[in-house]
Amino acid sequence: MNTVPHFQEELDHLKARLLEMGGLAEDRVRSAVKALVERDLALVEQVLAGDTPINQLHIEIDSRCVKLLALHQPMAVDLRSILSAVKINTDLERVGDLAINIAEAGLRYLGHAPVKELIDIPRMADIAHGMLRDALDAFVKRDTLLAQQVLDADDALDALKTQVFRELLTYMLQDPHTIEPSLDLILISRHLERIGDHATNIAEDVIFMVSARDVRHHAH
Amino acid sequence: MNTVPHFQEELDHLKARLLEMGGLAEDRVRSAVKALVERDLALVEQVLAGDTPINQLHIEIDSRCVKLLALHQPMAVDLRSILSAVKINTDLERVGDLAINIAEAGLRYLGHAPVKELIDIPRMADIAHGMLRDALDAFVKRDTLLAQQVLDADDALDALKTQVFRELLTYMLQDPHTIEPSLDLILISRHLERIGDHATNIAEDVIFMVSARDVRHHAH
Numbered sequence: 349m350n351t352v353p354h355f356q357e358e359l360d361h362l363k364a365r366l367l368e369m370g371g372l373a374e375d376r377v378r379s380a381v382k383a384l385v386e387r388d389l390a391l392v393e394q395v396l397a398g399d400t401p402i403n404q405l406h407i408e409i410d411s412r413c414v415k416l417l418a419l420h421q422p423m424a425v426d427l428r429s430i431l432s433a434v435k436i437n438t439d440l441e442r443v444g445d446l447a448i449n450i451a452e453a454g455l456r457y458l459g460h461a462p463v464k465e466l467i468d469i470p471r472m473a474d475i476a477h478g479m480l481r482d483a484l485d486a487f488v489k490r491d492t493l494l495a496q497q498v499l500d501a502d503d504a505l506d507a508l509k510t511q512v513f514r515e516l517l518t519y520m521l522q523d524p525h526t527i528e529p530s531l532d533l534i535l536i537s538r539h540l541e542r543i544g545d546h547a548t549n550i551a552e553d554v555i556f557m558v559s560a561r562d563v564r565h566h567a568h
Numbered sequence: 569m570n571t572v573p574h575f576q577e578e579l580d581h582l583k584a585r586l587l588e589m590g591g592l593a594e595d596r597v598r599s600a601v602k603a604l605v606e607r608d609l610a611l612v613e614q615v616l617a618g619d620t621p622i623n624q625l626h627i628e629i630d631s632r633c634v635k636l637l638a639l640h641q642p643m644a645v646d647l648r649s650i651l652s653a654v655k656i657n658t659d660l661e662r663v664g665d666l667a668i669n670i671a672e673a674g675l676r677y678l679g680h681a682p683v684k685e686l687i688d689i690p691r692m693a694d695i696a697h698g699m700l701r702d703a704l705d706a707f708v709k710r711d712t713l714l715a716q717q718v719l720d721a722d723d724a725l726d727a728l729k730t731q732v733f734r735e736l737l738t739y740m741l742q743d744p745h746t747i748e749p750s751l752d753l754i755l756i757s758r759h760l761e762r763i764g765d766h767a768t769n770i771a772e773d774v775i776f777m778v779s780a781r782d783v784r785h786h787a788h
Contacts, residue, residue, distance in 0.1 A: 407784065414651065421641040431634065434651060435658060517751075521744050528737065534751070535758075564627065 355420045362412050362433055363488050369405045369440045370484045374477050376402065376447035377543060381473040384454040384536065385466050392458065395451040402444040409437045428560065432553040436487060439546040443480065446539045446546075453532040453539070460529035463519055469533065472508045472540040475501060479547035486554045495558075498551035505544040512537040575640045582632050582653055583708050589625045589660045590704045594697050596622065596667035597763060601693040604674040604756065605686050612678065615671040622664040629657045648780065652773040656707060659766040663700065666759045666766075673752040673759070680749040683739055689753065692728045692760040695721060699767035706774045718771035725764040732757040 376395055383391035413434045416422070422430060479501050486494040516530040552564050596615055603611035633654045636642070642650060699718050706714040736750040772784050 403784070414647065417637065417651075418643055418647055423638055427634065427638055431637075431654060434654060438655060438658065517748065520740070520747050524741050524744070527740050527747065531737075531751070531754070538755075538758075564623070 355416070355422065355426070358412070358416055358420075359426065359429065362409065362416065362430075365405065365409050365412065366433060366436055366440070367484055367488065369402060369409060369437065370480060372402045372405065373440045373443040373447065374480055376444055377450065377473060377540075378477065380447045380450040380454060381470055381536075381540075383451065384457060385470055387458055387462070389455075389458055392451050392455050395447055396455070399444055399448060402441065406437060406441040406444075410434065413437070425557065425560075428557040432487065432557040435553050436484075436550050439549050443543050443546050446543055449539045450536050453535045457529050457532040457536075461525075463516070463526045463529050463533065466533075468508050468512050468515075469536060469540065472505060472512070472537060475505050475508070476540050476543040476547065479505070479544050480550075483547040483550035483554065486551060487557070490554070490558045492555050492558050495551040495554040498547055502544050502548050505541055509537050509541045575636070575642065575646070578632070578636055578640075579646065579649065582629065582636065582650075585625065585629050585632065586653060586656055586660070587704055587708065589622060589629060589657070590700060592622045592625065593660045593663040593667065594700055596664055597670065597693060597760075598697065600667045600670040600674060601690055601756075601760075603671065604677060605690055607678055607682070609675075609678055612671050612675050615667055616675070619664055619668060622661065626657060626661040626664075630654065633657070645777065645780075648777045652707065652777040655773050656704075656770050659769050663763050663766050666763055669759045670756050673755045677749050677752040677756075681745075683736070683746045683749050683753065686753075688728050688732050688735075689756060689760065692725060692732070692757060695725050695728070696760050696763040696767065699725070699764050700770075703767040703770035703774065706771060707777070710774070710778045712775050712778050715771040715774040718767055722764050722768050725761055729757050729761045 376398065379391055380395045382388065383395060413430050416430050417427075420426075479498050482494055482501075483498045485491065486498065513534055516526075516534055519526040520530045556564075596618065599611055600615045602608065603615060633650050636650050637647075640646075699721050702714055702721075703718045705711065706718065733754055736746075736754055739746040740750045775781060776784075
């Protein structure tokens with residue numbers, strides 16, 4: 349019984365669905381940040397109400413992974429690919445959740461006068477999205493060099509998070525009216541940092557999948 | 569070749585290692601919160617420096633899961649148990665990371681005069697620990713009722729987080745000197761809330777493992 353081509357086909361399908369899920373998650377984060385910057389309340393509400401497709405995809409991908417393992421009992425890199433898919437699926441679902449968290453903080457933020465023009469937060473979102481896209485690309489192409497680049501990009505995100513924090517602190521110290529909305533911007537910057545963390549997790553999974561080398565828990 | 573008892577033995581060993589990892593993660597969070605409450609700088613430093621054992625266990629458990637899948641090609645509930653173990657391992661590693669995050673915020677907090685006596689934060693830690701322990705217990709005993717209790721406990725944690733936030737906000741509005749340390753307490757309360765989220769993830773995995781029923785993405 350030749351199950352190998354069938355397995356590869358199913359694996360390709362799984363990868364395509366993961367990419368689709370990554371695209372959905374990214375869109376939702378992008379909308380949440382856009383709604384914040386443009387003070388678009390309708391778009392905030394849209395993000396808050398719109399997590400059904402990504403949640404359905406999360407369940408579908410998980411069940412695809414279980415089926416692939418049960419029916420084909422893959423070995424070596426194929427086995428590691430499916431285990432990576434299980435983990436990546438979890439990471440992408442959390443990114444979807446973070447879009448909700450950003451929208452929730454955004455909703456509170458829009459209830460106040462704007463603290464400042466938002467420059468660094470959209471920049472953080474761009475970096476996080478780039479990391480996420482590269483990490484998924486690295487997964488599909490089994491490209492460990494690209495995965496390594498994702499790990500390196502995390503420092504830029506971290507530096508921006510610190511910068512956002514310091515700047516908002518000065519606003520809060522000068523004017524107590526800015527304390528509440530500034531807190532929400534700080535939380536949003538942490539949520540964006542966590543999207544970078546999820547991209548980092550995915551990149552580490554890719555390196556493990558390709559090389560069976562565990563790069564987690566080492567300085568990078 | 570009768571591999572079944574061998575498999576069960578290996579699975580029991582895997583579960584024991586996961587419990588050990590859960591214990592380690594809990595100890596680290598407990599120390600981080602104790603260090604904060606008792607203003608014990610040496611203990612903070614100990615938490616910051618002590619993540620090697622949990623990280624090693626994380627890698628070991630992952631590799632046990634890969635081996636179990638490759639050598640025994642388990643089906644049905646056994647397959648789902650190992651996939652759950654992969655996910656639970658990830659959740660516990662993140663709980664270990666959150667101990668570091670709490671210690672980092674604690675280190676900054678101890679650089680300021682105390683804002684207030686800390687009551688709700690240790691209470692949040694107790695609830696989060698209870699949830700984590702029950703979730704792991706539910707995993708080992710395949711106890712879906714206990715898993716459901718974990719899902720229900722999350723509301724109490726959420727309510728305390730909101731209470732912490734509101735209370736600290738009043739301090740910050742009254743006295744700008746409290747802004748920086750209050751921010752760190754708010755972040756710590758969010759880190760503790762996320763430990764509850766990880767316990768919730770584990771409980772959901774347990775229900776999926778036992779019943780092949782996906783309770784994620786439904787109101788609970």
